[in-house]
Ligand SMILES: Cc1ncc(COP(=O)(O)O)c(C=O)c1O
């Protein structure tokens with residue numbers, strides 16, 4: 008498989024190089040040059056397969072020829088062996104029509120582990136026997152950071168610098184990052200929002216000198232390998248609910264548009280998806296874009312679903328590119344200079360075929376947490392609650408199964424869950440003595456010079 012940039016001016020790369028590179032050199036994002044196609048028979052043949060075998064079948068076309076089937080199987084077995092549930096991403100039925108797809112059984116309790124456990128192993132595999140040293144720079148609103156740090160802490164050949172918005176992640180999220188004291192882990196709390204952190208990360212990639220000198224690499228969903236790994240659970244869940252013989256809808260709590268774009272990829276590969284519900288909190292740029300064509304970023308409003316407090320959704324560019332059928336360089340540059348753009352008619356009409364959207368406020372979110380607890384016996388986290396509220400309001404035909412992606416364990420947001428439901432979720436034993444451990448992080452202003460200066464003092468420059 009070859010990959011090309013959404014902005015049309017970077018070299019095409021194979022899977023190995025796309026994984027190690029992150030952002031394309033023209034500022035765009037890498038996407039496959041063609042979508043692999045799964046026939047109804049191919050999809051039916053996934054019935055009864057384990058998560059690992061499903062992952063191998065779904066991802067193989069994306070990694071060929073850089074990984075063999077056996078190498079991919081070995082990596083998946085190792086990555087998903089760390090999950091606390093035998094099904095890796097189990098489905099839980101909550102009423103006649105609705106299911107939760109629990110994506111939080113990995114080591115750091117959020118859906119990010121599904122992709123990042125694999126990505127950590129891919130880095131190791133692709134770096135083995137080379138003298139390369141990667142400097143991973145990442146931005147997190149709470150969950151990517153801990154999952155990425157868990158995946159690469161202590162690994163040879165990699166340093167990770169993770170930027171989070173100071174005071175805007177939950178205490179569990181912060182401690183999951185800052186109590187990892189491995190020497191290759193560097194946590195930075197920035198004085199700003201997640202959007203500021205993400206913009207700084209992209210600026211570092213766009214600085215050819217800095218990016219080349221420190222061999223930057225990405226763990227955010229700008230890295231294609233992240234999304235590829237997330238496509239798997241759409242297949243796994245849909246097959247269990249009757250695909251390819253019946254279509255399934257998914258409701259996806261959305262911020263950076265990575266998780267729901269993985270659902271779009273599954274649909275492009277042939278999985279019968281009736282609808283993808285893009286569920287946002289009050290930071291609703293994506294809801295405005297999909298319902299009215301207006302992609303304009305305001306300022307971020309902090310909410311009790313902080314991982315989705317995002318106004319500039321990186322992966323939306325991948326969708327716009329696919330719907331436009333070619334480079335979106337001008338459209339994206341326009342957005343970068345004005346923080347606003349209109350979707351073209353082609354993009355709006357294309358998106359409407361598969362997507363619907365909703366923005367859920369604090370009342371809607373709290374009500375969904377209460378409903379799930381009282382009516383379905385499920386304690387869910389605020390992000391999942393936003394997905395569930397949007398699923399329940401989407402007006403989907405009664406014979407379509409609707410799966411809400413349960414993106415985080417409720418214990419990560421135990422104060423918000425307790426406020427809404429009166430139930431205080433227990434932190435699972437597998438994350439251990441989190442509140443006794445020592446924290447280590449530095450606080451910096453959200454400026455390019457401050458962050459790059461900090462990294463330059465600590466990272467390995469190319470010889
Ligand atoms: C718990 C949780 N839910 C939902 C999201 C949104 O996912 P995405 O950014 O892929 O849209 C995030 C952050 O990415 C998250 O951490």
Ligand SMILES: N[C@@H](CCOP(=O)(O)O)C(=O)O
Nearest residue numbers: 147148149150151227228314
């Ligand atoms: N919600 C995310 C934000 C970063 O998104 P990513 O999927 O691009 O890594 C987080 O928890 O950090």
